[in-house]
Amino acid sequence: MSASAGDLRSAAKAALRSLEIETPSWGYGNSGTRFKVFAQPGVPRDPFEKLEDAARVHAATGSAPLVSLHIPWDKVEDYGKLAAHAAECGVRIGAINSNTFQDDDYKLGSVCHPDAGIRAKAVAHLLECIDIMDAVGSRDLKLWFADGTNYPGQDDLADRQDRLAASLAPVYERLGEHQRMVLEYKLFEPAFYSTDVPDWGTAYAHCLQLGPKAKVVVDTGHHAPGVNIEFIVAFLLRQDRLGAFDFNSRFYADDDLMAGAADPFQLFRIMHEVHKNGGLDPARQVNLMLDQCHNIEAKIPAVIRSVMNVQEAVAKALLVDRAALNEAQQAGDVLGANGVLMDAFGTDVRPLLAELREEQGLDADPLAAYRATGYAQKIVAERVGGAQAGWGA
Numbered sequence: 001m002s003a004s005a006g007d008l009r010s011a012a013k014a015a016l017r018s019l020e021i022e023t024p025s026w027g028y029g030n031s032g033t034r035f036k037v038f039a040q041p042g043v044p045r046d047p048f049e050k051l052e053d054a055a056r057v058h059a060a061t062g063s064a065p066l067v068s069l070h071i072p073w074d075k076v077e078d079y080g081k082l083a084a085h086a087a088e089c090g091v092r093i094g095a096i097n098s099n100t101f102q103d104d105d106y107k108l109g110s111v112c113h114p115d116a117g118i119r120a121k122a123v124a125h126l127l128e129c130i131d132i133m134d135a136v137g138s139r140d141l142k143l144w145f146a147d148g149t150n151y152p153g154q155d156d157l158a159d160r161q162d163r164l165a166a167s168l169a170p171v172y173e174r175l176g177e178h179q180r181m182v183l184e185y186k187l188f189e190p191a192f193y194s195t196d197v198p199d200w201g202t203a204y205a206h207c208l209q210l211g212p213k214a215k216v217v218v219d220t221g222h223h224a225p226g227v228n229i230e231f232i233v234a235f236l237l238r239q240d241r242l243g244a245f246d247f248n249s250r251f252y253a254d255d256d257l258m259a260g261a262a263d264p265f266q267l268f269r270i271m272h273e274v275h276k277n278g279g280l281d282p283a284r285q286v287n288l289m290l291d292q293c294h295n296i297e298a299k300i301p302a303v304i305r306s307v308m309n310v311q312e313a314v315a316k317a318l319l320v321d322r323a324a325l326n327e328a329q330q331a332g333d334v335l336g337a338n339g340v341l342m343d344a345f346g347t348d349v350r351p352l353l354a355e356l357r358e359e360q361g362l363d364a365d366p367l368a369a370y371r372a373t374g375y376a377q378k379i380v381a382e383r384v385g386g387a388q389a390g391w392g393a
């Protein structure tokens with residue numbers, strides 16, 4: 001039995017109303033490639049101003065109430081004050097992202113480093129991040145390790161896994177009752193021969209060993225070309241180990257471009273698996289984060305566009321006629337099943353989202369709404385003096 005189009009639309013609207021997408025504090029600061037950082041006027045000078053920019057994305061889209069922090073980039077004296085500022089702006093602090101890759105000591109790695117002293121330093125940083133989580137009321141510690149080797153024989157691959165497991169254990173123990181650690185994998189970069197958490201299988205194995213509060217992060221830019229990310233999503237949700245996404249877009253590697261820019265069909269396929277396997281239910285705690293940097297385009301509009309792209313992918317996933325899909329699958333109707341999915345992907349969901357925004361008291365066009373506020377001109381005029389925040393600061 002097919003669902004009626006009207007029923008699907010109203011169920012989709014209800015789910016979209018409670019959709020929460022988390023934006024990255026570093027997406028608002030200056031960033032670049034290893035070749036050049038092109039500074040932009042009006043960029044925040046501190047984490048407080050980053051939150052103000054994030055609040056503009058939420059005000060325009062109604063779907064971005066959470067902001068990820070990166071430590072030490074977002075280090076402040078008083079985290080209570082930072083959380084209070086977030087609340088005043090109408091947003092909340094989300095995941096705390098650790099950083100064990102920008103200190104000279106980490107040249108040969110952090111939690112997998114051959115030197116026990118450097119591993120202890122990295123673990124101390126991770127514990128400090130949990131103190132910050134306590135202070136700002138954050139649930140998730142997000143871990144990404146740049147650890148790896150550049151040359152065969154440089155270090156012992158299995159020993160590095162032992163060091164990783166031993167480093168993560170005390171961090172896991174330190175988590176509060178409602179806190180979690182979410183472990184991100186990445187195929188390569190900055191290390192080129194081996195990476196210590198290169199794929200979902202490695203992240204999953206460490207999470208299993210640690211316990212139920214350890215979950216896997218899927219950064220959509222961190223796979224080899226052609227990898228079926230939606231399979232990974234379905235598998236991890238089935239095991240209740242999908243903790244979070246880092247959405248961005250990849251043409252070649254970890255491009256960190258706007259979510260859905262290169263391949264909106266892939267984003268739809270991922271969101272279909274998320275929805276189909278219960279991942280949009282807030283009780284499953286799948287954190288939908290963006291992890292991207294805007295090097296040549298205006299930052300706040302680029303984050304707004306990314307949020308809109310995720311909203312569109314989610315809307316299309318919500319419009320999949322699951323009953324018809326199931327019927328076709330059970331009947332072995334290959335073309336029919338594929339057709340059901342393609343019909344949803346082919347639906348123009350922009351009118352539905354515009355209608356929903358108007359029902360929420362928002363402008364139907366988030367980018368036009370943002371432009372109309374004059375905020376872009378205001379920050380260029382007001383944010384003079386001081387050092388602009390940027391990658392590494």
Ligand code: PSV
Pocket residue numbers: 026097098144184186219246254291
């Ligand atoms: C690494 O490439 C990564 O995806 C991690 O999530 C970092 O925290 C983030 O980028 C910011 O550089």
Ligand code: MN
Pocket residue numbers: 144184219246291
């Ligand atoms: Mn990431």
